[in-house]
Amino acid sequence: MNKIHCLIVDDEPIARDIIQNYCQHLDYLNVVASCGNALEAKAIMQTTHIDILFLDINMPVMDGISFLKTLKNPAQVIFTTAYKEYAIDAFDLAACDYLLKPFSFERFIMAIDKATDKLQPAKTRQEGSSIPASQPGPIEDFTFIKTDGKIYKLSHHDLLYAEAQGNYTRIVTTSNTLMPKMPFSSFEELLPASTFLRVHRSFIINKSKIDHIEGNRLFINNTEIPIGSNYKDQLMKELGFPKA
Template sequence: MNTVKCFIIDDQEPACQLIAEYISKIPQLELVGICHEPMEALAIVQQKQIDLLFLDINMPVLNGIQFLKTLKNPPNTIFTTAYSEYALQAFDLKVIDYLVKPIPFDRFVTAVNRVFDLKISIPADPIPIENEFPEAQFTDFSFFKTNQNKLEKINFNEVIFIESHGEYARFHTNKKISVSRVSLNRLEEIFPKGNFFRVHRSFIINIDKIDAIDGSLIEIDSYKIPISKSRRDDLNKLILHNDL
């Protein structure tokens, strides 16, 4: 595959150097530039071919969230920040991931792998198999069409969370990440209620996999997932009901 062209925007030089070092360790990534000033970076990002943007949030004049909103066709973006409280706003912008500093290398690799997942070739009409065979009633698993038109079995108890990205859904399981073209609305109907809960318009989580809840963020596996204000009370009630 072609290398993923990366660009870093961060006003702190040590943070830039760390991300640059991480990029250099992954052969599929190519660093094409670093910029410390978001206003200066605006013109560069619009002119260069950039596949993946590593973007700080707390910067002078124009913060990372404001910066991303100014771009008409933003590249795949991973926020890198010392502040967890912006996660809800960040995921509303459909970013690839949200990394909280200090960023360990394994967490960086997990985020980058999500970019590679976006490049998987997916058929035009991957529909859950229940739609094709209504008589098949599965309680512990379902089949979804994934890349190369393959039907893949997804065991519900192995799913950590499901993430929406445009028309596609990513199933994060204990073993791997699978991608299918199916809406979260449809998945809410398929996955067992009581075990799975939609905490945000872009995320459904497996309640059994929650490690901790910190304000507006759920810690699950190595991820921090935002909770919408409108769903927070319902999640708390569900957790208390399940005696987690």
């Protein structure tokens, strides 16, 4: 699998270290360099191909937004900043995502997902046969989840279903149950839509794990899960039973 080349630009050493540490958990990310200002970054980008640019906004010499305006062919840009008021300017410049410090590992992965989704067609065009068009993107069969002070590698194959529980998401796998403090919708965004389906406002299921369906209920490992009336038609369509 081809590496995705990243450049970290932030004037705070601790912030650079956090991003670099997050990147190290994803073996398809390669941090080419980590620098403290835009001029150092520009020199690197003139000689090295960068796929994802982690860019702080409030920096000396030249701020991140001004720096981005100077780039003719920018990488996928993920802004990392403590100042939410810059968000509109960032997205006006077609930034891929905007991470507000301090951001969690889960939120970092969501940003990487967005960047790689946008990056994949571009890399295919630029590199030709190095990434076959039929090959899926780098994120496909696992998700990292942080809870109870630990980071768990969650295999999509082992995930049975997830349930919304207030500010938490209850994640049930073949061998474990995790309860991270994260919005249900945020967890849903981490999962491939081809495998995981929302069947109720409070439930996401792995369709490959369905044992059987009875009326407005489905069963996974003897657990009964309700099917919401607003989701049933789409569920049946995904399972190959379109509404007559």
